[in-house]
Amino acid sequence: MKMKFLLIFFFTISIISAQVENVELEHDIYKYLKEMKVKGVIGSIHDNLPNMSRLEILNFLNEIDSKKDALSETETKLLRKYLIEFNPNLQNADNTAQLVGGSDTYDTGLDLFFSDKLKYFYSYRDKNINFYFNLLGNFNHGQQFDPIMNNSEIYDIGFRGRGTILGKLGYMLKVVKGGVSGSIDEAPNYDPRLNYNFKFNEGIENIRNYDFAEGYLRYYDEPTENMNYSFQIGREKVRFGYGYSNSLILTGDHAYIDFIRIGFSYGVFRFTSFHGSTVGDFSEVRDSNYTKYIAANVFTLSIPKFIDFSLGEQIIYSGRGLDLAYLNPFSFYKFTEMSLQDRDNGILYLDLQTHFLRNFEIQGTFYLDEDILSNLQDMSRFSNKTAYQLGFIWYSPFDFSDFSFSAEFTKIRPYVYSHTNLKNAVTAYGGNLGHRIGPNAEELMARITYNFSDRLRFELEYTNTRSGENVVDSSGDLIKNVGGDSKVPHRMDIDSNEAYFLDGIKINKSNFKLLVRYEPLRNIIFDFIVNYSNQNNISYDRSNDLTYGMVKMYLQF
Numbered sequence: 001m002k003m004k005f006l007l008i009f010f011f012t013i014s015i016i017s018a019q020v021e022n023v024e025l026e027h028d029i030y031k032y033l034k035e036m037k038v039k040g041v042i043g044s045i046h047d048n049l050p051n052m053s054r055l056e057i058l059n060f061l062n063e064i065d066s067k068k069d070a071l072s073e074t075e076t077k078l079l080r081k082y083l084i085e086f087n088p089n090l091q092n093a094d095n096t097a098q099l100v101g102g103s104d105t106y107d108t109g110l111d112l113f114f115s116d117k118l119k120y121f122y123s124y125r126d127k128n129i130n131f132y133f134n135l136l137g138n139f140n141h142g143q144q145f146d147p148i149m150n151n152s153e154i155y156d157i158g159f160r161g162r163g164t165i166l167g168k169l170g171y172m173l174k175v176v177k178g179g180v181s182g183s184i185d186e187a188p189n190y191d192p193r194l195n196y197n198f199k200f201n202e203g204i205e206n207i208r209n210y211d212f213a214e215g216y217l218r219y220y221d222e223p224t225e226n227m228n229y230s231f232q233i234g235r236e237k238v239r240f241g242y243g244y245s246n247s248l249i250l251t252g253d254h255a256y257i258d259f260i261r262i263g264f265s266y267g268v269f270r271f272t273s274f275h276g277s278t279v280g281d282f283s284e285v286r287d288s289n290y291t292k293y294i295a296a297n298v299f300t301l302s303i304p305k306f307i308d309f310s311l312g313e314q315i316i317y318s319g320r321g322l323d324l325a326y327l328n329p330f331s332f333y334k335f336t337e338m339s340l341q342d343r344d345n346g347i348l349y350l351d352l353q354t355h356f357l358r359n360f361e362i363q364g365t366f367y368l369d370e371d372i373l374s375n376l377q378d379m380s381r382f383s384n385k386t387a388y389q390l391g392f393i394w395y396s397p398f399d400f401s402d403f404s405f406s407a408e409f410t411k412i413r414p415y416v417y418s419h420t421n422l423k424n425a426v427t428a429y430g431g432n433l434g435h436r437i438g439p440n441a442e443e444l445m446a447r448i449t450y451n452f453s454d455r456l457r458f459e460l461e462y463t464n465t466r467s468g469e470n471v472v473d474s475s476g477d478l479i480k481n482v483g484g485d486s487k488v489p490h491r492m493d494i495d496s497n498e499a500y501f502l503d504g505i506k507i508n509k510s511n512f513k514l515l516v517r518y519e520p521l522r523n524i525i526f527d528f529i530v531n532y533s534n535q536n537n538i539s540y541d542r543s544n545d546l547t548y549g550m551v552k553m554y555l556q557f
Helices: 002-016 029-039 054-065 073-086 110-114 192-196 198-202 333-339
Strands: 096-098 118-120 122-125 129-146 150-165 169-182 209-224 227-235 258-266 269-279 291-303 307-318 345-354 360-369 386-395 403-412 441-451 456-469 478-480 505-521 524-537 542-556
Touching (some): 029 054, 029 360, 073 441, 118 129, 192 209, 198 209, 333 345
Parallel strands (some): 096 118
Antiparallel strands (some): 129 150, 209 227, 227 258, 258 269, 345 360, 360 386, 505 524
16 A cells, blocks of 8 residues: 555656646736735745746645645635646546547547536647647627727637646747727727737738737756756746736736746745847837847845845847847846946846735835946936835735735836937837836825635726826927936936926826636636726826726637
8 A cells, every 4th residue: 555655656746747837927826826825825936036837836736735724715625726737647537628639537528618627628648748738719808988988809819739848848839819800999908918019000901910929948957855947948928026016127018028048946045047039119110120138137035934035137238139248147237238338228126025924925126227326315316217116915814714905006216217228228019118107107006806716706906106207299299308208218418417206297097997707617717807097187187087898708728
């Protein structure tokens, strides 16, 4: 009996170790792990660099399973659901379906599409390789009610293939193709991805369409206990930095970045080195398009049951090919940038996250754009391009299970994200790579969430944003630059050296968003969203409302 147990144990480990491909940032597992971390069931989940492999997530789930007596009924059901999804050894004909092809493990047949089982279109596993293939479908109906009535339909289909070779080389390929009907102008409100899609913005075909492609190779190894390293090349959605609302560093809600990434972890120390490329502003003139590069290093000290502290650096450069100076992970980029004749945009940031309070977490970020030493004491000077963010999350307050409350304040001074070379701004495709509110702005965010069950989740979010915009005339020509646009830098001998916070055209915006997510059957998810915003132009005494609702459906089979 003991020998049988050991064989099962080693068989399980061999399957588990084979799952080294990453899990997409949109997956709900990240929200579950966050709640379990704040509750104190697991330790740090390094959500300042949140991309996790299936193996890492399964290790967290196994840790939660070992402490399941501390879970609520809903948390236990979610754990069981995710364990089946991330542990192949638990998948069988009772809980998993393969729609095409024979399988000795899974239930098979197209009639299982509407079953409540985990679904793969096709899968293959042996001791050397595993492969999982899914067809993907999304449909989004957005209905605007105010200021005018209109609607948009956004729909796409695609596929994703993923797996691991020899337990160490993970791979993924995802392709999506979609179209838009109804109001083209309002469609990006319902699906912000369209803001940075070339096909959609080019708009030269009879059907407004869009496409996205992701893919990568990732090598991962654990040479000894409590040590691992990885190397990845490819494209997927990435995020750097904390933020309950949005990160100050890289939000992931922007044009894709193609990158190489090196990761190393040993004990309480983690290191990530990243070098990627993305695109500049959209232009129909092909000769005007260009590539910009992003290099970053992040050092993290993670002290269990106390705090995570990180020091990060970032460089944005353009106008040349890959610079070998920024391919070196063992370098202080800001000083290196100065030695390269100060052409590039150098950034430093500090962030921290607490672990010592059960059910309560505090996290914050301080962001310093370019200037390191001079005039730091003069907070009204244009060169003082700083930002900070501070927030908390309170999970299960007053023993109210499955409920959380979070709040966050963000302040970004004028000219942050801009650069004297317009091509080196912290932007891609015209949108911010950092926080969505941009420079010369502040935001207060509050959010409550509640898991009614393992199938039904509720979120209500309120944001209040104040910003100071540049003053322009009716032709769009700049009259007064107050540092309110990341694509408009400070102009020497033209703009004032004083940059007062919230100077310029004062805009106040309040936004309420209600999200209800319901999963009636595995791999079939519905989002019901109602959004109301009021934008008040204080300087010109004008205001306008925007109210819309959405129904989204996600299919994976």
